[in-house]
Amino acid sequence: VSVLVVGSVALDTVETPFGKRKDILGGSAMYFSVAASYFSDVKLVGVVGEDFPERGVEILKRHNVDITGLQEEPGKTFRWGGKYHTDINHRDTLFTDLNVFEKFSPKIPNSYKNAEFLFLANIHPALQLEVLSQVDKPDLIVTDTMNLWIDTTLGDLKKVIQKTDILLLSDSEVRQLMDEPNLVKAGRALLKTGPKYVIIKKGEHGAMLLNADNVFFAPGFPLEDIKDPTGAGDVFAGGFVGYLHQSGAITEKTLRQAVIYGSTLASYACEDFSLDRLDKLTLDDINGRFKVFRDLTAFEV
Numbered sequence: 001v002s003v004l005v006v007g008s009v010a011l012d013t014v015e016t017p018f019g020k021r022k023d024i025l026g027g028s029a030m031y032f033s034v035a036a037s038y039f040s041d042v043k044l045v046g047v048v049g050e051d052f053p054e055r056g057v058e059i060l061k062r063h064n065v066d067i068t069g070l071q072e073e074p075g076k077t078f079r080w081g082g083k084y085h086t087d088i089n090h091r092d093t094l095f096t097d098l099n100v101f102e103k104f105s106p107k108i109p110n111s112y113k114n115a116e117f118l119f120l121a122n123i124h125p126a127l128q129l130e131v132l133s134q135v136d137k138p139d140l141i142v143t144d145t146m147n148l149w150i151d152t153t154l155g156d157l158k159k160v161i162q163k164t165d166i167l168l169l170s171d172s173e174v175r176q177l178m179d180e181p182n183l184v185k186a187g188r189a190l191l192k193t194g195p196k197y198v199i200i201k202k203g204e205h206g207a208m209l210l211n212a213d214n215v216f217f218a219p220g221f222p223l224e225d226i227k228d229p230t231g232a233g234d235v236f237a238g239g240f241v242g243y244l245h246q247s248g249a250i251t252e253k254t255l256r257q258a259v260i261y262g263s264t265l266a267s268y269a270c271e272d273f274s275l276d277r278l279d280k281l282t283l284d285d286i287n288g289r290f291k292v293f294r295d296l297t298a299f300e301v
């Protein structure tokens with residue numbers, strides 16, 4: 001009856017060409033949970049420090065996210081800082097302060113163990129393996145990762161990928177991981193290492209869903225008003241996994257719809273800093289933009 005997510009809960013300091021914000025709510029699990037909550041019940045596992053603001057807990061509660069598994073530990077909350085270039089697809093990480101994350105060991109509460117879908121948000125692959133050892137076979141395991149782990153923790157990352165049903169990664173990550181410049185070839189090679197599906201994210205240029213037989217491509221939404229793309233990947237995952245769970249079936253059709261719902265939510269997330277836009281969506285907003293997506297790519301032969 002629910003989706004379980006394990007990932008980071010963070011205070012981000014973000015600079016984009018459109019403004020600068022300090023200590024705003026972020027983190028992969030935070031972005032994922034709020035996005036997925038528009039479709040499904042979400043159970044979150046993560047860690048915060050004593051300085052985590054009440055508004056962070058409030059936003060999760062407002063979206064009915066189960067936070068039984070959100071541990072509070074002595075010390076400071078995980079912090080990340082990034083600065084975007086004029087070409088908003090590129091950013092530099094300015095700092096990563098692990099703080100309470102350094103000693104984090106994910107514990108899955110008993111009340112979470114019946115979750116049907118598991119989303120392993122971007123955290124250290126060793127922690128993702130710890131999570132996998134604690135859950136009873138979920139119906140679907142979806143995993144996200146980042147270039148840092150390809151560089152530093154490849155062995156554990158490969159073990160996680162082997163157990164993953166659907167792997168999400170960016171175009172540059174899949175090229176790096178498979179040492180193959182062609183995305184379709186790199187994706188197909190990756191499919192031989194475990195996952196049934198691979199989703200390659202191309203930032204503002206959309207996302208590609210790939211399995212051994214099919215390729216589906218969703219464009220990026222042509223947004224005129226981008227303020228902050230932080231978390232767009234996690235929000236994509238939230239919309240994708242949440243919708244797929246709610247649809248009750250994993251078929252080529254629902255997977256393709258889920259990619260469009262993920263893209264829809266990700267586009268909204270970019271319209272403001274932190275979770276500010278995502279927090280205030282309605283299902284009418286979401287379904288309205290879903291239809292615009294269909295019109296964007298519809299053509300007659």
Ligand code: AMP
Binds near residue numbers: 011025028124232234
């Ligand atoms: P994205 O823009 O999809 O890459 O996600 C950005 C979010 O990931 C930010 O809110 C960060 O707090 C979080 N983040 C950045 N680096 C890490 C890391 N090493 N481990 C966990 N979460 C991270």
